Amino acid sequence: MREKLLEVKNLQRHFKTGKNSVVKAVDGVTFDIYKGETFGLVGESGCGKSTTGRTIIRLYDATGGQVKFDGENVHGKKTRSELKAFNRKMQMIFQDPSSSLNPRMTVLDIIAEGLDNHGLVKNAVERQERVEELLEIVGLNKEHASRFPHEFSGGQRQRIGIARALAVEPEFIIADEPISALDVSIQAQVVNLMKKLQKELGLTYLFIAHDLSMVKYLSDRIGVMYFGNIVELADSDELYKNPIHPYTKSLLSAIPLPDPVYEQSRKRIAYDPSIHNTDEESEFREIKEGHWVKCTPTEYAKYKAEHNSS
Numbered sequence: 102m103r104e105k106l107l108e109v110k111n112l113q114r115h116f117k118t119g120k121n122s123v124v125k126a127v128d129g130v131t132f133d134i135y136k137g138e139t140f141g142l143v144g145e146s147g148c149g150k151s152t153t154g155r156t157i158i159r160l161y162d163a164t165g166g167q168v169k170f171d172g173e174n175v176h177g178k179k180t181r182s183e184l185k186a187f188n189r190k191m192q193m194i195f196q197d198p199s200s201s202l203n204p205r206m207t208v209l210d211i212i213a214e215g216l217d218n219h220g221l222v223k224n225a226v227e228r229q230e231r232v233e234e235l236l237e238i239v240g241l242n243k244e245h246a247s248r249f250p251h252e253f254s255g256g257q258r259q260r261i262g263i264a265r266a267l268a269v270e271p272e273f274i275i276a277d278e279p280i281s282a283l284d285v286s287i288q289a290q291v292v293n294l295m296k297k298l299q300k301e302l303g304l305t306y307l308f309i310a311h312d313l314s315m316v317k318y319l320s321d322r323i324g325v326m327y328f329g330n331i332v333e334l335a336d337s338d339e340l341y342k343n344p345i346h347p348y349t350k351s352l353l354s355a356i357p358l359p360d361p362v363y364e365q366s367r368k369r370i371a372y373d374p375s376i377h378n379t380d381e382e383s384e385f386r387e388i389k390e391g392h393w394v395k396c397t398p399t400e401y402a403k404y405k406a407e408h409n410s411s
Contacts, residue, residue, distance in 0.1 A: 103135040103136070103138075104135060104136045105133050105134070105135055105136075106134055106135060106136045106170065106171060106272065106273060106305050107133065107134040107157070107168070107169070107170055107273065107305075107307070108133050108167075108168070108169040108170075109130060109131060109132050109133070109153075109157065109166070109167075109168050110131050110166055110167045110168075110169075111129050111130070111131055111165065111166040111167070112127055112129070112130040112131070112153065112156060112157075112163060112165075112166035112167070112168060113125070113127055113128055113129060113130075113163065113164040113165035113166050114126050114127040114149075114152050114153070114156045114161050114162075114163060114164050115127075115128070115164040125329050126149045126152040126329055127149045127152050127153050127156060127164075127329050128149075128328075128329035128330060129166070129329070129330060130149075130153055130166070130326075130329070130330065130331055131331070131385060132324050132331060132334060134273075134305060134307060135305075136272075136303075136305055137299075137303060137304075137305055138305060138306075138321040138322065139299065139305075139306040139307075139308050139319055139320045139321050140306070140307050140308070140320065140321070140322050140323075140324065141308045141309075141310065141316035141317075141319065141320030141322070141323040141324070141337070142154070142307060142308070142309045142310075142323075142324050142326060142331075143309075143310055143311060143312075143313055143316050143323060143324070143325055143326065143352070144311065144325060144326035144327055144352075145311060145327075145352075146311065148326040148327055148328060148329070149326055149328070149329040149330075150309045150311075150326045151196070151277050151278065151309055153309075153326070154193070154275045154277050154307060154309050155193075155277070156168070157175065157191075157275065157307070158191055158193055158275055159175060159176065159184075159187075160193075162176065163176045170187070170190065170191060170273070171190070171272075175187065185218075185219065188269075189215075189219055189269045189270070189271065190271055190272050190273060191271055191272070191273045191274075191275070192215075192266035192267075192269065192271040192273075192274050192275070193266065193274070193275045193276075193277060194259070194262050194263055194266050194274060194275070194276045194277065194279045195262060195277055195279070196277050196278040196279065196281055196282060197282050198250075198255060198258035198259040198261070198262050198282065199250070199255070199258060199282075201262055202250040202258060202261060202262065203250075204249065204250055204251060205249075206249070206250075207246065207247055207248065207249060208232075208236070208245055208246050208247070208248055208249070208250070208261055209228075209229065209232050209246040209247060211250070211261060211265055212232045212235055212236070212246075212261065212264050212265045212268050213228050213231070213232050213268070214265070214268075215265065215268040215269040216228060216231060216232075216268050216269070219269055221268075221269065221270075229246070231268070232246050232264075232268075233246060235264040235267055235268055236261075236264055238264065238267065238298070239260040239261075239263050239264045239267070239294060239298075240260055240290075240294060241257060241260055241261070241264070245257075245261075254287075255282060255283050255284070255287065256283055256284070256287035256290060256291060259279060259280075259282075259283060259291055260291070260294070262279075263279075263291075263294065263295070263298070267298070267302070270302075271304070272304070272305060273304070273305045273306075273307070274304055274305070274306050274307075275306075275307045275309070276295065276306055276307065276308045276309065277309045278309055278310050278311070279291065279295075279308075280292060280310070280312075280315065281310065281311070281312070288315065292315060292318065292319055295308075295319065296319065306319075308320055313352055313353065313356055314356050316337075317337050317340075317341055320337045321336065321337060322334065322335065322336050322337060322391075323335065323336075323337050323340050325340070325346065325348065325349045325352065327348045330395060331385070331395065332346045332348050332349065332394065332395045333345060333346040333348075333349045333392075333393065333394050333395070334385075334392075334393040334394075335391060335392040335393065336391055336392075339391070339392055340392075341353065343392070343408075345388055345392070345394045345404050345407075345408075346394050346395070346396070347370075347372055347373075347376060348372045348374075350370050350372075351369075351370045351371060351372035354367070354368065354369050354370040355369055377397065377400065378397050378399055378400070381397035381398055381399060382397065383395055383396060383397050383400075384396075386401045388401070388404050388405060388408055389408055
């Protein structure tokens with residue numbers, strides 16, 4: 102039986118934008134992540150996926166709901182030592198490697214910051230050796246330790262960000278669109294590195310992205326977000342072969358393929374949210390084992406019938 106590492110229940114993160122105005126960036130998100138898997142979270146810009154990741158790791162306080170990591174509540178009052186232990190278990194890789202690395206610090210000091218904060222090295226020699234080891238793990242040279250971030254390409258800077266996240270030996274990594282700022286030719290290298298590290302180090306990932314084709318390649322299960330909610334959740338292959346929610350179908354129809362014949366006939370499906378019956382309450386329902394869709398009772402009956410006839 103698979104072991105749950107992260108449990109997210111009805112998570113909410115709202116932002117006040119005026120005296121009486123509130124933006125519900127995350128509004129009732131629920132999912133679990135199991136040890137050793139990659140859970141992909143996809144959706145268009147502004148859907149709340151990055152806010153979800155940042156709320157899970159406590160960069161934002163939750164407005165409501167619950168996050169449990171290894172059975173313990175993430176939010177709420179914690180002592181300094183509890184926060185320190187939590188920060189070591191969970192790390193984040195950010196979208197833009199240029200802005201997430203301090204330009205005034207050497208690569209050595211950037212990667213060693215976590216080692217210093219958690220007292221994981223005894224002296225300067227051990228510190229240097231550990232950083233050089235991490236650089237080699239992510240495909241860089243130990244000579245790079247003395248350089249500054251501006252001396253590297255975007256792909257190399259993201260590798261430095263990955264090394265920094267690995268320094269404290271975390272169990273769980275939130276990768277917030279880690280390849281969106283990179284050239285297409287470099288994206289595959291970084292994703293393959295992440296897959297390799299997961300296998301070697303036993304890592305668990307929350308992989309946040311808007312590129313569905315890359316998410317499919319990396320993820321075991323995928324949650325599709327729309328306006329602060331997950332509207333569909335299923336195994337990666339199942340989601341791509343049998344999308345149920347109209348929004349998921351719309352996203353998948355936009356994925357181009359390197360096939361001129363297919364591209365000439367490909368039809369983009371436009372999503373119209375007004376098709377849903379607003380008189381009925383919409384909630385997460387399991388259409389078939391492991392395949393969940395946010396829908397009304399009427400839509401549930403329709404989706405079940407379509408599934409049974411297919």
